[in-house]
Amino acid sequence: MTFTTISNVRVFDGEHALENRTVTIEGTVIVSVGPSNLDDRAVTATGEAIDGTGKTLLPGLIDAHTHSSLDALRLALQFGVTTELEMGGVLTAPKRTDIETNDDIADVRSSGFGLTPPGGHPFEIIPEGAFPGEGEPGFGEIVMPLSTTPEEAVAFIPELIASGSDFIKFLIEDGSAANAPGLPMLDQATLNAGVAEAQRLGMLTVAHTLTVGATRMAIEAGIDGLAHLFVDEAPTPEIIDLIASAGVFVVPCIVLNSSIIGLTGAEFATDTRVSSKLAPHWLATLQSSFNHYPAGSVDDVLATVRALHAAGVPILVGTDASAPDPSLGGLAHGASVHHELQMLVRAGLSPVEALAAATSVSAKHFGLTDRGRIAEGLRADLVLVDGDPTSTISDTLNIAAVWRRGSKVQM
Structure with a gap:
């Protein structure tokens, strides 16, 4: 030894x-x-x-919102991210046997695919061949929980659990913040039924919520955590109180919201501590942006984080980093965790509070009792x-x- x-x-x-x-x-x-x-x-x-x-000396960093692959996990580890929480992808328990003992890449936990209607988010933004895991062994065996009724949602929950999902994700997206207005979207009854069944079976539930409307739906359904922060409105005392009173945690993904608004990661990428570790395709991705909702305001996003933090809402570090494609830009695995930490401090968290958001707070809310702290x-x-x-x-x-x-x- x-x-x-x-x-x-x-x-x-x-x-x-x-x-x-x-x-x-x-x-x-x-x-x-x-x-x-x-x-x-x-x-x-x-x-x-x-x-x-x-x-x-810090605990290994945790990215609480990614879409992972072996390449992504290898890159993440170079930036000190030792665990990623995959919010949509293929790396459920049966698919990561080798990952658990491979100390050359970050560890991962996964929701599998989130509940969404046929043709709903995220299929409108996935470039052909760019979806993490596509083409890899076992991709076709993943449960695709496409749901339009409460009965379908309830039936998919045990299938996701049996296939190795570590938590259950629900996608609440009408396309208004995704440059795809009119997307098919889970209705309230279907969402409510799915969340209730997942929680009845002991599963943590998280929701994709980029709008205030989606946030309200998730809270009404009794969701445990928000995997995004709304980008379409400035914060109001009413919405902050609604989130705080619900007892949920929030993964704001400020770097993702900035990219949706049209800001790239180019300035962050000028730091040689970042760029020196990125291959050209990842650097190009970081230097680009989604640019789906230019009407948004980063100042509003920061103000929302500041208000939620002041209201006692647990804040977790997440990025929504996915594939190396400029259309999914502004983000790179591992690197963007450090960018998010800087943005959280800009939003008003102290450095110690930001570091906790990337370590112990994420570990606590996702039940990772063996990591996130030094003890x-x-x-x-x-x-x-x-x-x-x-x-x-x-x-x-x-x-x-x-x-x-x-x-x-x-x-």
């Missing part, structure tokens, strides 16, 4: 910043976290000792960075080392 000791390091444990700590990894888990002392500089015959002076006995998914992102959030990009299940990633 090999050991890794990181001493004299600032630790963000998922909730708080702790100064001058020593963290020891044995195999795949964290075995100790405590104050540093001079003895921590020793190197054992079977281990590595790292002096963390001037550095910060004894937890999985050794870790990111070591130069500097102090608990005060300067952009320091998360100063990646010095990444561990996935205690295995040091080749950077």
Whole structure:
């Protein structure tokens, strides 16, 4: 069994910043976290000792909204994202046996495909051949829960569970924010029935909600979490109170909303800590945008996040990164998590609160009890960075080392 000791390091444990700590990894888990002392500089015959002076150790980052693939998971890990939560795709439990033990790529949990009517979102935006997983073994075996009635929605829930979905997603999209007005859309009765059945069977439920109208529908149905933030209106006290009173969590995906409004990731991509890790096709994607709803306002999106945070609504970091295609642009796996962290701070979260949104808060709400924090006995998914992102959030990009299940990633 090999050991890794990181001493004299600032630790963000998922909730708080702790100064001058020593963290020891044995195999795949964290075995100790405590104050540093001079003895921590020793190197054992079977281990590595790292002096963390001037550095910060973070839990592995979690992207709570992606559409994943093996290539995407490999890229994510290079940016310290050790877990992705796939909100539509093929990487359900039976499809990721090799992923769980492959420490060269990020881990993943998946909804499978979300409930939507035939011809509904997201099929209007998927370029031919660009859908994550298309052409990969087992793609055709994935449950496609196309639903137009409450009875169909209820019947699909156990099928999704049996096929290995980790949570259940509902797509509430009329196309008004997706440059496709008039899209077929789940009605309230179908949504209500599907959510109720999923929760009856013990499943977490999340909803795609890019408009205030869709948000209201999801809240009425009793959804557990919103996988998007509305982009079509400025926040009002009434809608903020509705969301807060419902007890839901929100994955605002500010970077995605910015892209929908027409802003690209080009400025963010000028940071060489970002661009140096992106292949040309990913860089081109990051530098582009969806540009589906130019009437929107990023200031309104930021104001909504600020108001929700002030109202005590749990905020999670997510990006909606998907395939390397400019029509799905403004986003890149891994990189856009750091962009989202910066946007959350711009919205009014403190750096510590933003970091929690990318670690412990996501882990808590998605039941990932073995990760998202730095504590004894937890999985050794870790990111070591130069500097102090608990005060300067952009320091998360100063990646010095990444561990996935205690295995040091080749950077």
